[in-house]
């Protein structure tokens with residue numbers, strides 16, 4: 001470890017220690033989501049199960065609740081439910097990463113944990129450098145940096161980052177998010193046999209490629225995965241214009257389904273589908289564990305014009321990750337399910353098998369940190385509403401077949417909404433935490449993820465409308 005690296009790690013550690021009391025007393029601190037110990041968190045990184053332990057690394061600025069020279073913070077778990085904070089994995093100490101150890105991924109090879117990440121460099125004249133780097137560990141906790149292994153290829157700007165590595169047909173592959181010199185988003189494929197020498201195979205998808213029209217000026221955090229023998233490219237494009245109820249956030253995250261020809265690096269794919277229809281979901285990453293499940297974590301946040309108004313900043317922290325979700329593919333559509341392990345969090349079960357609402361209301365108490373399952377006996381034909389602690393609400397209108405989530409915007413103080421269309425409403429599975437909502441509609445056919453900041457004293461959830469349903473709920477606090 002270099003002197004600079006140990007100094008940065010020490011400074012970050014001291015910052016977290018000094019702020020521990022103030023951060024932990026924040027009423028919006030979440031009870032079962034991963035958060036930064038202090039400062040700013042964004043993307044999940046390096047997701048892997050290694051030597052029997054789940055590892056989640058994350059983009060972290062320990063020194064302020066804003067972007068900055070990112071570290072890789074680190075949590076581990078044996079069950080995806082109880083997490084342990086580990087020593088910092090990467091600090092931006094070397095010349096090739098001095099302005100941030102940016103996002104990347106993890107694989108195991110030869111018994112070693114390999115982290116691939118982007119070294120971000122901002123020069124004094126305003127230009128940037130970008131280096132795809134490697135770091136190795138034998139225990140999953142302490143990492144030895146090997147420096148840059150992929151340089152910026154011709155044809156791209158220095159917005160070239162977020163390597164995701166996987167193995168296929170006895171070779172290694174890496175996909176990187178990119179921007180062409182003409183300002184178009186791309187996902188660029190590389191291959192290697194030894195993990196240190198990488199050959200560029202070319203862009204597999206991007207704005208203006210494969211039948212896509214204009215599709216953003218930069219693609220971040222690509223992830224190429226296989227589900228049911230189909231190849232999926234998950235990616236976070238920047239620069240899409242809102243289109244009806246689609247693309248309402250500043251940046252988007254979604255996927256293309258198709259078939260990748262690994263020989264020619266040609267990816268035939270269909271249309272882009274958003275992974276989440278809520279307000280706070282970006283830069284997802286996935287991994288598989290030994291059970292073969294494909295598990296996703298995302299950043300439950302977004303850098304937009306309201307981010308800096310979030311009330312947690314007063315207590316020196318900002319943002320969190322989503323709960324882990326299992327991905328399944330049905331008819332080329334991703335369905336998201338909360339991982340089964342989360343049932344371990346359930347306490348104090350309440351069950352109401354037959355609830356008939358006829359324009360009246362049902363009040364549920366103590367819903368600060370809770371799980372709620374609403375099973376509709378028949379598809380809902382009257383209207384249905386859920387009010388969350390007087391600060392957000394979900395409505396289903398069977399006439400338009402639209403599900404609508406509204407919450408108060410922390411900057412404007414006005415309600416804002418996100419909307420998606422479904423065929424009929426059969427189920428709502430909702431994870432509430434002190435300042436977050438994750439709503440699985442019809443077993444994860446559609447998702448709404450949002451942060452919200454209700455009066456901490458307000459813990460009631462109200463169900464209203466005309467519907468017959470079964471209600472199950474648990475305290476997760």
Ligand code: FRU
Pocket residue numbers: 042043059070102103104118161162220221282283
């Ligand atoms: C996505 C992103 C990545 C980058 C990282 C920096 O949110 O912009 O492209 O690597 O965040 O923190």
